[in-house]
Amino acid sequence: MRKPRDFDAEVKALNDKAKRLKDQKLHQLGELLIACGADALPVEQLAGALLAAAETKDAATMEGWRKRGAAFFQRTARNTGSGTYQNARGNPAGGSGAEPAAPADRA
Incomplete structure (x- = not known):
């Protein structure tokens, strides 16, 4: 049984x-x-940037963010020698596909 x-x-x-x-x-x-x-970044500024990114429908802008994010992860993996910020497939953590615009470069 x-x-x-x-x-x-x-x-x-x-x-x-x-x-x-x-x-x-x-x-x-x-x-x-x-x-x-x-x-x-101040919490309000970060939240505003993320909200703007989530509301963006422009495919060209989103593709630019994706490329910039992919370059960031490739640079990070090269510099650290590990995939700390990548999952098993090599995709960025979170994997939403639409990264928010990064703040202006800091001096």
Whole structure:
């Protein structure tokens, strides 16, 4: 006779995995902010930049951001010798495809 499935245990395991993935994503986003130097921006300015990026529909602008982000990750991987800010596929952490505009270069 087959052992009945413990659906409660399976649901709990799935919920635990979802929480771990959410926590990992949050941690990676924090690392990304620090790596880009965006942690030095005032919170209101950072939020405004992210909102503007999320609302942007211009494909050319978004493609420019994507290229700039890809170049950043390639430079970071080359400089550190590790894929700290990349996932297993080599894509940037977060992988939304539309990175916000970076602040002007600092002197």
